[in-house]
Amino acid sequence: MITAFVLIRARGNRVQALGEAIAELPQVGEVYSVTGPYDLVALVRLKDVEELDDVVTQGILSLEGVERTETLLAFRAYPRRLLDQGFALGQG
Template sequence: MVTAIVLIRAKGSRIPALGEAIAELPHVAEVYSVTGPFDLVAILRLRDIEELDEAVTQGILALEGVERTETLLAFRTFPRRLLDQGFALGGG
């Protein structure tokens, strides 16, 4: 399984509608509205890397109001217990 994180810049007035439309696309597991230089973040779960073109180019980028995307591929998933420990750093 491949996990991709897609950062999406959108036209401001289209952000809510785009979030909903992206959430309905195949391979999209989650969509978040975020602060910073991008407006939305989509988490994609794919069987293989070949599905990435379909999901991003033919899916997300084809939606009206999407200005640009940046795609990150995840190398490794860390167990939740390690993530929980990370937030407790310095607390003993």
């Protein structure tokens, strides 16, 4: 299983509609609106890298209002307990 994060820049008046449309794509697990240079982040789970082309190029980029995407592939997932420990560093 491959996990990717797709950062999406949208036309301002299309952010909500795009978020809803992207969330309907079968490989997309979650979509978040975010601050910063991008407007949306989609969490994508795939069987293989070839499927990434289908999701991004034929799926997300084909939607009206998408100006740009950037895709980040995840190498490793860390268990929640490790993340919780990391946030607790320097406290206490």
